[in-house]
Amino acid sequence: MGSFSNYLELEVLDHILGGGDYSRPATVYIGLWTAALSDTSTGSSANEVSGGSYARKSVTNNSTNWPAAAAGAKANGTAITFVTATGSWGTVTYFAVLDAATAGNILGWGALTQSKTIGSGDTASFAVGDLDVTLN
DSSP states (O other): OOEEOHHHHHHHHHHHTTSOOOOOOSEEEEEEESSOOOTTOOTTOTTBOOSTTOOOEEEEOSTTTSOOOBTTEEEOSSOEEOOOOSSOOEEEEEEEEESSSSSOOEEEEEEEEEEEEEOTTOOOEEOTTOSEEEOO
């Protein structure tokens, strides 16, 4: 994941240093975008894939799906597989981890290593260990 969103950065800072406690979501949602995201992007940002049966992929936020961090990184412990597209989703270039199935807050985002055109009949997925999260 390229970056935490401004929203999550503020939540973490407040949690650690005298602000309100941040409660991690029980479920996170992986979304796909056809244009660049930034730290100020939200769950309502333009250019999220739409149509063709697209929906954000829900992932229970537990240690099976997100095993313990090691060597400064954390990665998905299970495959993240979207529904099969029933129409064109366009060329996907970015992904985000969000706290809601629609709209909501982007927690973090990143550019795909390689863009991928998703057409009718294709199934987008992240294999085990392919969605990486790091902090520096």
